[in-house]
Amino acid sequence: xxxxxxxxxxxxxxxxxxxxxxxxxxxxxxxxxxxxxxxxxxxxxxxxxxxxxxxxxxxxxxxxxxxxxxxxxxxxxxxxxxxxxxxxxxxxxxxxxxxxxxxxxxxxxxxxxxxxxxxxxxxxxxxxxxxxxxxxxxxxxxxxxxxxxxxxxxxxxxxxxxxxxxxxxxxxxxxxxxxxxxxxxxxxxxxxxxxxxxxxxxxxxx
Numbered sequence: 001x002x003x004x005x006x007x008x009x010x011x012x013x014x015x016x017x018x019x020x021x022x023x024x025x026x027x028x029x030x031x032x033x034x035x036x037x038x039x040x041x042x043x044x045x046x047x048x049x050x051x052x053x054x055x056x057x058x059x060x061x062x063x064x065x066x067x068x069x070x071x072x073x074x075x076x077x078x079x080x081x082x083x084x085x086x087x088x089x090x091x092x093x094x095x096x097x098x099x100x101x102x103x104x105x106x107x108x109x110x111x112x113x114x115x116x117x118x119x120x121x122x123x124x125x126x127x128x129x130x131x132x133x134x135x136x137x138x139x140x141x142x143x144x145x146x147x148x149x150x151x152x153x154x155x156x157x158x159x160x161x162x163x164x165x166x167x168x169x170x171x172x173x174x175x176x177x178x179x180x181x182x183x184x185x186x187x188x189x190x191x192x193x194x195x196x197x198x199x200x201x202x203x204x205x206x
Contacts, residue, residue, distance in 0.1 A: 006050030006121040009078070010034040011041045011067060013059055017106070021054065021083075021113075028114055038062035038070075046076050050124035052117050057084030068100065077127070079120035083108060137201050143185040151178040155191070156198045 008030045010021050018034040025032045035041040038061060041053075053071065055064035062070075068080050085106040102116040144152065147168075154164040161179070165172040188194035 006030070006052060006124060007047055008032045008117055008121075009041065009045075009047070009051060009053045011036075011038065011053065011059065011064070012056040012083070013037065014056070017056075024110055024113070025117065028117075030117065038067045041067065042070070046074075047078075050121045050128060051076075051078040052120040052124065053078045053080050054083050054117070055080060057082055077124070079124040081116050081120050083113070134201070137186075137197055140186045140197075141201060144182060148178050148182050148185070151175060152182050152194075152198070155179065155182070156195050 008025050010018050010025075010032065012018050012021070012034070013036050015036070018036070022032045022034050033044065035044065037059060053067075055067050057064040059067075064082055064084065071078050071080060080100045081102040081104070082100055083104050083106060102119070104112060104116060141149075150168060151164055154167060159167070161172050161175045165175045168175075182188075183194065186194060186197060188197060
């Protein structure tokens with residue numbers, strides 16, 4: 001699989017649709033896997049890297065919306081888009097509320113489909129990059145001692161060295177030493193950068 005380009009997974013019970021989409025996406029340079037049901041889809045995975053799952057809404061057994069729910073519950077991290085001949089306003093709204101990138105109806109314009117797939121994979125690449133960055137930032141901050149972590153919390157809210165010293169009952173010289181270690185370990189070139197990293201680390205949707 002081309003890790004940079006990502007994988008497109010089609011789940012549709014219509015063999016002719018799977019074949020047509022596979023040919024179109026393959027010609028566009030995508031790696032494609034196709035399945036006729038939710039059971040086949042989940043049995044084949046999980047996949048790693050950027051993944052775009054194109055789900056039919058009306059499937060025998062587990063339908064497309066239920067597949068989307070399971071993807072979320074299992075934290076698989078796939079990007080989801082829907083392609084259905086039975087799409088309705090309620091279903092499309094429900095799908096989008098749960099994070100679907102797009103909801104297209106059959107027959108679909110080829111250029112619209114390819115654009116939607118590209119948008120989904122680009123979003124997945126961005127999400128993966130954010131996750132990698134978060135891990136790196138977490139590793140930096142994990143190097144801090146307990147005392148350095150205490151000092152950090154005062155620094156990011158704008159406390160001066162003498163104020164931190166008074167709060168913690170230590171000397172201002174010691175605070176300065178801790179501050180220097182914090183900057184070095186977190187690889188922060190400035191106070192502004194340290195604050196940004198700290199905020200990113202504690203942002204839920206980072």
